[in-house]
Amino acid sequence: MRRFVDDLAISISSWQAYERMVARLLVAEGFDYVALVGRSGDGGADVLAHRRGKRWLFQVKRWTTPAGSEVLDRTIAAAATYGAQVPVIVSKSGFTRGLIVQRDRLAAEGMNVQLWDREVLVSRGQKLPIEPLSRRAPERFEPRRYQEDATDAIVQASMSRKPGSALVVLATGLGKTWVAAETVRRLCSAEPSWRVLVVAHTNDLVYQLERAFWPFLRIDQTTAVINGFERPKWTDLDHYSIVFASRDSLVPAMDSGISLPDFDMVIVDECHHLGSNRYESMLDYLAAGRVGGPFLLGLTATPWRPGGEGLDHRFDAPVVNKDLVEGLRSGFLANVDYRMYMDNVDWRGLQRLRGDRFTPRAINRTLFIDQWDDAVIERTREAWAELQQRGRGIVFCGTVEHAERVSARINALGFASARPIYSRASDGVSMGPIDRAKLLLDFADGRVQILCAVDVLNEGVDVPDVNLLVFQRVTHSRRIFVQQLGRGLRLAPGKERVLVLDFVSDVRRFAAGLELQQSLEAPGPRSDRSTRVSLPSRVSFRRADAEDIEGASFLRHWLGELQEVEEAGEDVSVLRFPPIDLLSDAARNRG
Template identity: 30%
Template sequence: MTKLQLITENFVETIIKLAEEAGEIYILTSFVMKSGVKRILPALQLAASRGADIKICTGDYLSITQPEALQLLATELPEAEVRMWQSGGKSFHPKAYLFRSKQDGHLIVGSSNLSLSALTGGVEWNLHAPSALDEEIFEKGLFEFEKVFYHDYTIPVNLETIRQYQEAYDHFHKSQSIMRTFTEAEETEMMFSEPSDQAQIVNDPSEAYTIKLEQLIPRPAQQEALQALEDTLEEEYDRALVVMATGLGKTYLAAFFAQRFNRVLFIAHQKELLVQARKSFLHVMPERTAGLFNADFKERESEMLFASVFTLGLKQNLGGFDPNDFDLIIIDEFHHAAAKSYQSILNHFKPKFLLGITATPDRMDNKDVYSICGGNTAYRIHFIEAIQKQWLVPFMYYGVYDDTDYSALTWLGTRYDEEELLQVQLRGEMAEKIETAWNKYRQTRTIGFCSSIKQAAFLSSYFNNKGWRTVAMHSKMKGYSREEAIKALDSGELDIIFTVDLFNEGVDIPSVDTLLFVRPTQSLTVFTQQIGRGLRIAEGKPHCVIIDLIGNYRNADIKLQVFDTREKEKDGKRQTVVPAVPENCRIEFDLAAIELLKEMNRKRSPRKEQLRYAYENLKLELGRRPTYLEFHLNANADSKTIKEYYGSYPGFLQGIDGLSDKEEEVFSQYKDWFQEVERTVMTKSYKMVVLLYLLSKGSNKWLEPVTPEEAAPFFHNYLTSKEYRKNKDLADKQSSRLIEYDERKMAALIAKMPMTKWSGSSNGLVSFEGNQFKIQLNVEKEDEEILFEWTKQICEYRLHWYFERKGKDQ
């Protein structure tokens, strides 16, 4: 079929027919009903059995989506990736179905949601456009689907998130009439419609504004990082992470490093990042070919390929590449939602080296890249350290008290309800307070970070009425194009650009010397990226002024950690709520703001709360309870504080009411053992390696005694199977050469180091007598599996953390 087709009845027949041959199926619908899922489920299951890539995105708008429908998808179609848009009361009405086979693609948009009525007998209009008629429209549809599917407002659909949604669904339907609420929402939408989402701008790169090209000689930070990567290669690592503060040139660093490799793949989540990375790489290597691989271009034969994670991750596209096509793969910082797409790409390719690059200074803010790079951080520099080395300009931070009460606003897990937030933000007295603070501290060129397009437009209008020259940068901006606005701010023709997230990544104006934060900070990563927009060195720019409104919103005190590089005290606490900064920087707060921060700090344990919040988020993302190592690698929190506050990972689970009745019993019975495994001193890895050997025997045999001779082969194999392990713990102190394997000598080492020493320090929990090493626990049969699993989790976590730390110390 090569013509448009209007489908007004039995839409389900079209879906089933297209699903029969499709290798890719993408469904975007505002709500799903159990009746609709059941009707098309057999066709989707058949497609999944053939290996089809299936992605479904729906929404929670007005709680119409049925939890039973989500449950059906999660349990009966586990191969599919399903996500839900959290609307926060904002309308969510898309209905689109995309199918692609080896021969062609099909895009269908119209009125049908995923319900039996809409698929079969309802009055529905859907327009079917085959790719043979217009390939560009089909690719545009894929691109727009990607933006929604991996948006920060979406969450994975799994048993945990369904349970959470069920509670909200039940609460809503106890007190609300769907039809009345739906009608009221539609009337509000028509009366107070807003411009389309700013992502439209972010993903449309600017060619008109070009930052001055950097010199081809690596700058000092880049030189240090390059040397660290060279050392990493010599140690035979095949992957590493570089953490480099915004403004130090992490993309150019990647380009310099890429010179030693033949074919290079650079992956990012935004088109703009790809376009700018391509420019940087061509500046370093103009003799090479550089192509884009996204919704618009498929320049796959290029020597350097800059690819969108979503487009590359599509099954049809990924299958067109040989696993050995690229020598170097570079992953720019990416959204957690897209982690599965990155993993499928990395499972396909076999590069000689994998490099992750990120600008966020704290590893827990970018666990995704960290995890993919195997926990090996080759180089790290915090923006505070870069300021001390005069590689970035210093800052003057002013914390201005905001008396707005945020405590009554609905929290949606990652952000406040947008409409409720706007009610407190769009007030004249609030705008006046912001304008007064800005005028008191400002310099010449300001970026104002807002929480919504409506707030940006409101503040721009208010400031303009006061005689200032400002614009709100979004897709419906009037008077300026995006490029013109950036140039006008750079030249001094504008005082402020109010925006939402446009300047988080990819766009820099070095001359910007003032940052204005008028939004609750919900992400340390975003806050750090936004601060970086003002720290680049520029002629005539002595420092950057940061004006930040501090209210009683979530994480108001925690976000100040981005300025703090001090060591923690033994109890894990900071000495004061106000961070210490370099001498050439300054942090000042209104007295009321200081009192607010102290009160927030006093009322709660921020680090304990952060641990719980990070755990719950990761549990929702995984759809199950994370293991200890998964928490360490992927949660947005510092795993070391688990031992500080709770003694062990099972202790943490017990402390947040995360255990079943039986698990509570096991934890109470063996609490001392869990703490012993967690806290026993490890100057080398030996104790945990021996314990890992015991655990390798299985849950019903791991408590049986073993001899050093019996453990020796496993011990030696574990410590020599990876280069980073043998370099750390099996090298001769004098020669640094690897100790040759000799069973007798290895057994003697094991007997002396882990077995005898652990026996003497374990308060009777471990014994080594008559050449027999044994864990002294009397375990009931019904406790075996839980005890074994938790011991294994702690052991694996401690080994990973040990070698990770040793790697950093080199």
């Protein structure tokens, strides 16, 4: 029986696939927080993981020659850098005699380094149960009713062998990838020969999807990745059960006449990107959803394409459709205590406006006082105390300098350990892969409690007990805002809620908050699950850390058509002069 880690898989793997093979093995063995960090400048770490309270570091070498003493030296140095207690060297071609002698000498001195060669990998793979992790530890992958219903419908439609498609519309955190992965598990269990193609529009998303599928796959189901970073031989694709590919890697291959395996199902993640010429030509080439072609499954958080068009040219009505508000109100996401702060609102400034209609830029320039970092830090400190100093927090900042300043103030006050994290500073300096990987690992195990993030962490942070989010950076992308909010929406044992502090100085953000408030307060289904603490999600507007009902009422009357204001551009005149009587009351009471 084939296994995802066996002699054939090792022989045909690229160095990237070899590292992912090791990572998947660790996931199957029950390691926690398995992270692939191998890249240029990784400092000697390719895979990091936790197990039984210890941090493991893996240096993975797919060389044609044995690993020598220099690899051992780098691994020991990397273990010190990353704070790992268990260093491991994985080598396809074994180890030199010199490395083994040096390893034994270090062991006698109390420093143990594990050596995994090809035989060790194959042996560990052979010891794995055939069933996927999701079946061996079902409590970790317990489905919700809507996920079960959607999966049942897709499986039934797929097994009919008739041309067809299905659309899954689930907001961030509601588990659309679970539906896809469980669907594949059931289909491949019934039809072991099934082949599946999973397509995404970015390289990183391809890797995330493969990782998300691992717990649902039997050990005899092998996977391959085709994207901008790696590409197996096209002729080797016949050896794989599931292929994860980027759109932009597949289309040129199809255009050049390369023959692909016959897939039984094509899954398109973030399928609201359909409609582009590349996506449409790819699906036409595969005949996905057509007579004689594979079943087409689309996953998205929104059923609308960027231009506002629907997806009905490829799909019928969704088999499941739940937005963020429904997920919150039904108890499938963490309860949200969303606090929008108005301490820096200059109500009297509005009285100085002249004219009839105004743009968001003009209003923001008049309405908000720029600097109030001290108040932000104080509110954050109070919130951390309210959460009993447990969990994790993320502060979304606008610049690297701002993130460094905020983290320094938090550390100076001493109520939590905070660090800045970013991709690139304004002077062009990037955070190195070593610092970034170690920081995320420290965040996962609680050594760092609050991250001050700049243009990172919008997605892909697998830390379910994030229970404090602080917004200090405005974003006019609803997608990015929901992704950022989604960092705190995952349920976790003992997590009662996520506390959100919003200090964004933009009238459009107020409109978004009011719209969310109205949606949560509208009649509709509520959670009846006894396992949840009864703390309903809510949005409040606050001043001096007390609820400002009058201020919220003024904004609601003034902003009127909330969605129009929320989606307005900087220089689009959508706001009329505020009602003078309400404005006078607001200025008198708060000015």
